[in-house]
Amino acid sequence: MKRIAYLFFCGLLSWTSINAQETPALNAEGLFGDLSARHIGPALMSGRITDLEGHPTNSRILYAGAAGGGVWRSNDGGITFNSIFDDYPQSIGAIEVDPTDPDLSIWVGTGETWTRNSVSVGKGLFKTTDGGQTWKLMGLENSERISSILVNPNNPKEVFVGVLGALWGDSEDRGVYKTADGGQSWEKILYTNATTGCADLVMAPDDPQTLYASMWEFRRTAWSFSSGGQSSALYKSTDGGATWAKIHNGFPEGKLGRIAVAVAPSNPSRLYAVIESEKNEDKGLYRSDDAGQSWEHLNKDFELTVRPFYFSRIVVSPANADKIAKAGLNGSISEDGGNTFRAIGSGVHADVHDFWFDPNDADRMYLGCDGGVYRSWDGGRGWEMVKGLPVSQYYHVAVDMQEPFRIYGGLQDNGSWVGPSQSVGGIEARDWTEVGYGDGFRVYPHPTDPNICYSEMQGAEAIWRVDLEKQQSKIIKPYPEKGSPDLRFNWNTPITTSAHQPDRLYVGSQFVHRSDDRGETWKRISPDLTTNDPAKQNQEDSGGLSKDNSGAENHCTIFTIAESPLNEKLIFVGTDDGNVQRTKDGGQSWVDLTANFPGLPKNTWAYHIEPSHFDENVVYAVFEGHTQNDHTPYVYRSKDGGLTWRSITTPQLEGFARCLQEDLANPNLLYLGTELGLYITLDGGQNWAKFTNNMPAVAVHHLTLHPRDHSLVMATHGRGIIIIDDVTPLRKLTPEMAAQEVVFMEQPASVIYEAPSFGGNAAYGEFVGDNPSRSAKVVYYLKKRHIFGPMKLEVLDSKGEKIAELTPGKSKGINIVPWNYRYRMPKVAKAKTFSRGGFAAPTVPPGVYTLRMAKGKTTYESTLELIADPASVHTAEERLAQHETAMQLYAMNEELAYLVDQLDQVSAGVSQRLEAEAPKKLKQELIGYQGALEKLREGLVVTTGDNYVGAAAPQLRERMGSLYSEVVGYAGRPSNAQMDNLALLKGELQQATEEAGQLMGQLQTLNKKLAANGLEALSFRSKEEFMEADQ
Template sequence: MSLVAQNPTEYEVIQKSLAQKAAMRETSLVKNLPFKNIGPTVMSGRVADVSVNPKNVTEFYVGYASGGLWYTNNNGTTFTPVLDNASTQNIGDIAVDWEAGTIWVGTGEKNSSRSSYAGIGILKSTDKGATWTHVGLSDAHHVSRILINPNNKDEVIVGVIGHLYSSNAERGVFKTVDGGKTWVKSLFINNETGVIDIAVAPENFNIMYAASWERVRKAWSFDGDGNSAAIYKSTDAGSSWVKIGANSGFPIGEGVGRIGLAVFNESTVYALHDSQFRRPKDASEKHSDALTKEDFKTMSSKDFLDIADKKLNAYLKNNGFQEKYRAENVKQMVRVGSVKPIDLAKYLEDANAVLFDTQVIGAEVFKTTDGGVSWKKTHDYFLDGVYSSYGYYFGEIRVDLQDENGIYVLGVPIIKSKDGGKTFTSISKENVHSDHQALWVNPKKSGHILNGNDGGLNLSYDDGENWIKLNDPAVGQFYSVYADNQKNYKVYGGLQDNGVWVADNNAKIDKGWQQSGQNPYESIMGGDGMQVQVDERNQNIVYTGYQFGNYYRIDRAAETQKYIQPKHVLGENPYRFNWQTPIHLSKHNQDILYLGGNKLHRSLNRGDAWETISGDLTAGGKKGNVAYGTLTSISESPFQFGLLYAGSDDGYVHVTKNGGGSWTRVSDAFPENLWISRVVASKFKKERVYVTLNGYRFDDFTPYIYVSDDYGQNWRDLGNQLPTAAVNVLKEDSENEDLLYVGTDNGLYASLDRGLSWEAFSKNLPNVAVHDLVIQPKAKELIVATHGRSLYKANIAMLQKMNAAILAKSIHLFSIENLKKNTAWGRSWSQWSKANTPEIKIPFYVNADKEVVLEIYSGAVKVNAISVTAKKGYNEAIFDVSFSKKGKKAFEKAMKDAAVETAKNGVFYLLKGKYRVKTSSSESEFEIK
């Protein structure tokens, strides 16, 4: 198995970059701009692992693949994040020493999906997550398993899968006996093979089994099997390992895929195998004479013309061929040679069809009762529907320690067996997501299980017959976000494996919806949710879809939807559509929609019909099993209809100035082959365009950002001041030409000088992947789509005003929002409730760390003053709109007929009127109405 790497980022560079970002977060001019999480929580995100206190099963930790570590001590009713002050939120596995309160986190997801983010090694906390220490394995990238010796808590075993997109040596099994100070690599196979699972005998830590996995992912292919995949056994607590013999009965060879392990005791072990060996051809599998696409792959033209029209039409209709392709005219196309029979098979072989190819054996369960000497498959039939062709995404198996024959297999459904794997039943009941990644089985009570999946966490006490959903954390994995232009605007977003959802931007995110039965977020599309565009003339018309370009026009008022993906002509090679296919609704005419495959398509009538306005705008694709050579970003200039840019996953950027009449490639100066994550035609200058490139799929995490002021003929690099993390999105501000926002795989940044320097956002916003950004210009709000912590919102009105003149000042007070007087101030609804306490935000900028005194005046009377410890940059002071005692007296004296009454909580609140806030050199005002 060969491996081609671009230029993987060295771990020393990453470590240096993490220190750089930590320093930036302290000195950033925008670090005090607050972000608010606006959910959603209901659909959650992918769980990587759970760890439960064996002495109190209502206390546990949950690690999310890209959403951090969360803690509950009330059986999942609520959760608290405990990794937010760490350098990453990407988790592969967790382990907890419950007696000492020590937590081990293996960073970097164990799965190998399109957004399985690399980690930074092993993190350890000895204070229940208050602080974290990095304790090694910096170049591991992806950690699969952590085991703590219950008799010696400093002895820890770690399984490492290694880099996802490149080869490296730091993979295999590692062991420490001094709590992570030093590590010994006790099992190493080669630079392309890591360890995906380790399981230990519950009664003897010396006996453990490990599964190696040979896998190579590229942007255009995934190979998840090979000769190096095998099972190993250790009898000395992971210090040394012996490979299970070739004649053991367990599969060997090129088709051996991912392996999961479950140990019942020293001798009895179950292994779940993702077999990539092809299924034997069986003529009996075809139960009717109906045509299939396989029939056409070897069919001659003569035999094709002999097919009965009725039979051919049944094939064409059942497989979704366009109306123009019916038996009579397709046969004519074959007669004249414009189409071959094999084209009727190729027509259906898009990327989505390949994804669900089921010709491999797939999931199979083996068992040994003699400590791995011999293995037997537990079932004599295919476990259809458990893995399909993407078993690399799953691979976990568990055994009930109260019942040797009770096992659980995690896949697309979760299935269980009570007879040692001879027969299975599904426990993927209602209220449970379909993709299963982690499972805890209570070792002391059969039937009590915690199930982690792509839709969060589920709890069952009756062995999966009924489930409770524990989705309190906001850990959604967003690909995209959109905000419409209504006054109370709606936010839309597409999520990994959780479809497309929509809600009012100010929706209340709490458990109150369970009382009403109506969550504020509404699902409007299934699958992996993709981009969204909304018709500004009619907010009920929404364009969105799922993976590989399957888009729809939805009329939410009429509750209808129409499939609108462009279709190639029979005989033409199928269009290639990216997993995240880009769409763009023209601002010049809202009937015009663009959609990018490997060619750019345009509809003049809202997707009802399409015209192709380019040739192939990619390098042409590569042989593989993942759609590649596809467009990833489209942008149209707001200055000119038909001034379009298109970027591809293989590093090409093209521009047309005449609506696709001619195209010019403008990306030759960029690093080759990198994914164009964004191309942005500027709204401030017609000739300006921004491009971001993403090297994630080569393990190259360099931030690539470029700008051109001449339609892409010449470029300047804007990314060299950013910490190392691949860039996903760039957004121009809606008002300030010099203000840019950039989302990376590890956080969000702003530039106040059009990319010359960068500032890190951090208030309430952890180090998490940011996939998309949108600005609602009327509300002056920035919506951040994270891939792991759902959506965040921030008001950027003051940031938009931070120009060079303000930055040169010692202090500047920004405008203050007015407040409406309320008779409920200082009162509570009952003696059991907290008093209603008003507050007003006073935003200001200072050019250095300093103490700032803000004086509040009514006319010439100073009614109060507050002192703030301000940090250089943007700050917000919170004022409770009260009189000081001295201010009250002065106010009553100056306003002889005014009487300031005491509120129920003993506070004197300001009366209706206009007020000024003053500093030594700046002032602003607000009104209480």
């Protein structure tokens, strides 16, 4: 016994000692319940489309694969699109519709193959056999980038896949793969070496065993790009990939780069190849009319040779072997077999990546570019944009303190934008304002001046101070000082504002620059904080066979600057070449902390640093290694100002991490953005749970938390801005709570919003971002899902009267039940048509309400406080006047309803009696009486007409209902005219009541006569019975 006690004691001791260091573990997995993300796009600029694919026979169907935004399907020829691939990596390389089962079987190869610096990463090959409802991973998990998928039209189990593979390092997972068993097993049938992948793979239209594969030698580092080499080549196989031969007869001499290849669907001998080569004079379009035996160089127009790594795609019209479309800066089309080209007209966004020709209609075609999908109805001369594809690629996001708050951020090739977090009728295209050109990155509002924001374009070519009100922008970037070296700015240059000095601005080159006057003057406050490695600074030589010095490879630059929210002199800096540096004196002296991160590979990109909001010694750092071909997430926390660091990653995390946001109320609650979505920890990083409620597996490049509204706002690189509106329930989740069956989570007082009246003008097919719910929220935790027996949730007023019955949530974890803080709609008089009044419900007054949940045999109670809208333009007295008038009219509507019910009931009773045997005189009296009832009723409710233009002249019910709904619809004092009208209607109701009373008063004598004839007395139900009944 003693021994047991001792063991128990030891156990307890070790348990407590472990837990003394850490907060108690609590995994959020399975507890998110009703907490859901909201997508606001925007889609007005859309985002990069990598691949378009149609249906072989049904022109209504079109698929668009996005660079970072998943797979979208249109069922109506490109008017509307729906996302069908949310749960899987959102970077899409290739889509293939199985020609033998085109309605249901679709293959998706993940990983974009347009290998720009910011390209995302894929994770294998997927297939659906139910039209996109469910997807299965079909292998090639390490392929990273899939360029082509081909299904044998005679045997769908035979599939060929071109894998471009890793961009940032050697990999043997590339080349051409084949399955003969529908994807259960794969054979690599063409492989060159670890640096050369398959850039394009096509199949002869008449023979599924004849394949053409373009192999491309390429490599990217954080500071360079190289396209081309001895290994790039074009191969042909005529035996289903068993053997391959180079087909270079007529090709340029020397090294080759990326090659696009296409075969004409209408002529198997006609091939086109667009070739990147050493010499400018032999680059461009080649054609073969003998199935690849020989080639002729036709054209080296700009659009044919521009940026091969980004634009190597050529598409042949299905019916016309001479009509071809080439991707490019603007894209171009040839109608004469490639001899001459016309540019694709203006109005189409730059950087065209793919085309789809309607197989049934030569005039109908589509293109995908950096700005979404475009439709053409005239063979590619005029184009219109699809406005419903929210695949915008944000790099960064910031929020301001406006009401509603605004959202600032920059996008890949689509500028910088400001938009509201909510708008009347939803967030539409017209709600967004552009605040920067080119590629946009970080945009910050001035901390206190709502009219000012700062934005930038790539490589700090411009940093703007934008006056939102006057719509003026001034370039305010820092320049090199006398005697200082050239400034090196990252493609995505860090700029940031200060929590302490509103007019302060920081910008990072290799130095930290600080301005205290909104960017008018700059002071360098650091030495070169990077490794300044000269070997990584030869960007003018970058590109390989085609020089490509856009600034995208600028390296040895500062990437993140983080001023402590608690101490303006404490600043952390992270660089793209892996340094983390700190100053505690506002930049006078700097300490290099780089060596202090255990397990971190050298030169891993320091992506994001988050100094704590609770303790200035606590700081988080996120490193991103994918440009070193390393997909490990690196997330560290220091509790001593950066001297020692501890990893807070767990194997639960998938995808490399980019950014972390510490919660502003609960220091154990952290939000982490990774390449594959959002992760949340409730216990300071001991457990991470992926958040998937309406949150796709999209790369989260940055995230921020709104300090007033508690909204987590995410910059996704492919699905626009995604928001979790209120994270407060997460703050309250504790192990103690998790152990209980039911816990109400008390909410801060809810606002009774006074919503604007008009809005919502988006056209069909245009994306409209969701608004946050304006309802009050009843929030509670359930330990287990409610499945059996009744569960009810009621709201009671201060008198204990039930005023609303809500539909309770049943899920495990967090449940959020909206309440629209309104009474029930009044019961209105039954008539031929509907009364507006019957659809209007008055808002309940501010106050404390009781929530009562009955679950099984147990009842749980909590309270919910409602407060008036702080933004209200009405005084409390005015709101009270409105409420009292509304309630008076509410009661009048119900009074009339009961009055009419009495008339109806008695009249129906009379009709019954008239069917029975009775003296003629009595019957005549009854008929006369009923006539009087009906006459009164006809003056009270409409008895003819319909609910549209056939409406009858309004009677008392309709006029009372209208006034009531008008008063209910406005939160302020009713107008004098409305009050006069109320008095008038009250008088009419009074008169009607008296008349009805007189008629009912006649019942006594009438009933006596009925009784004398053995007939049942006429009667009507009580008001209570009437109110209870449905009809």
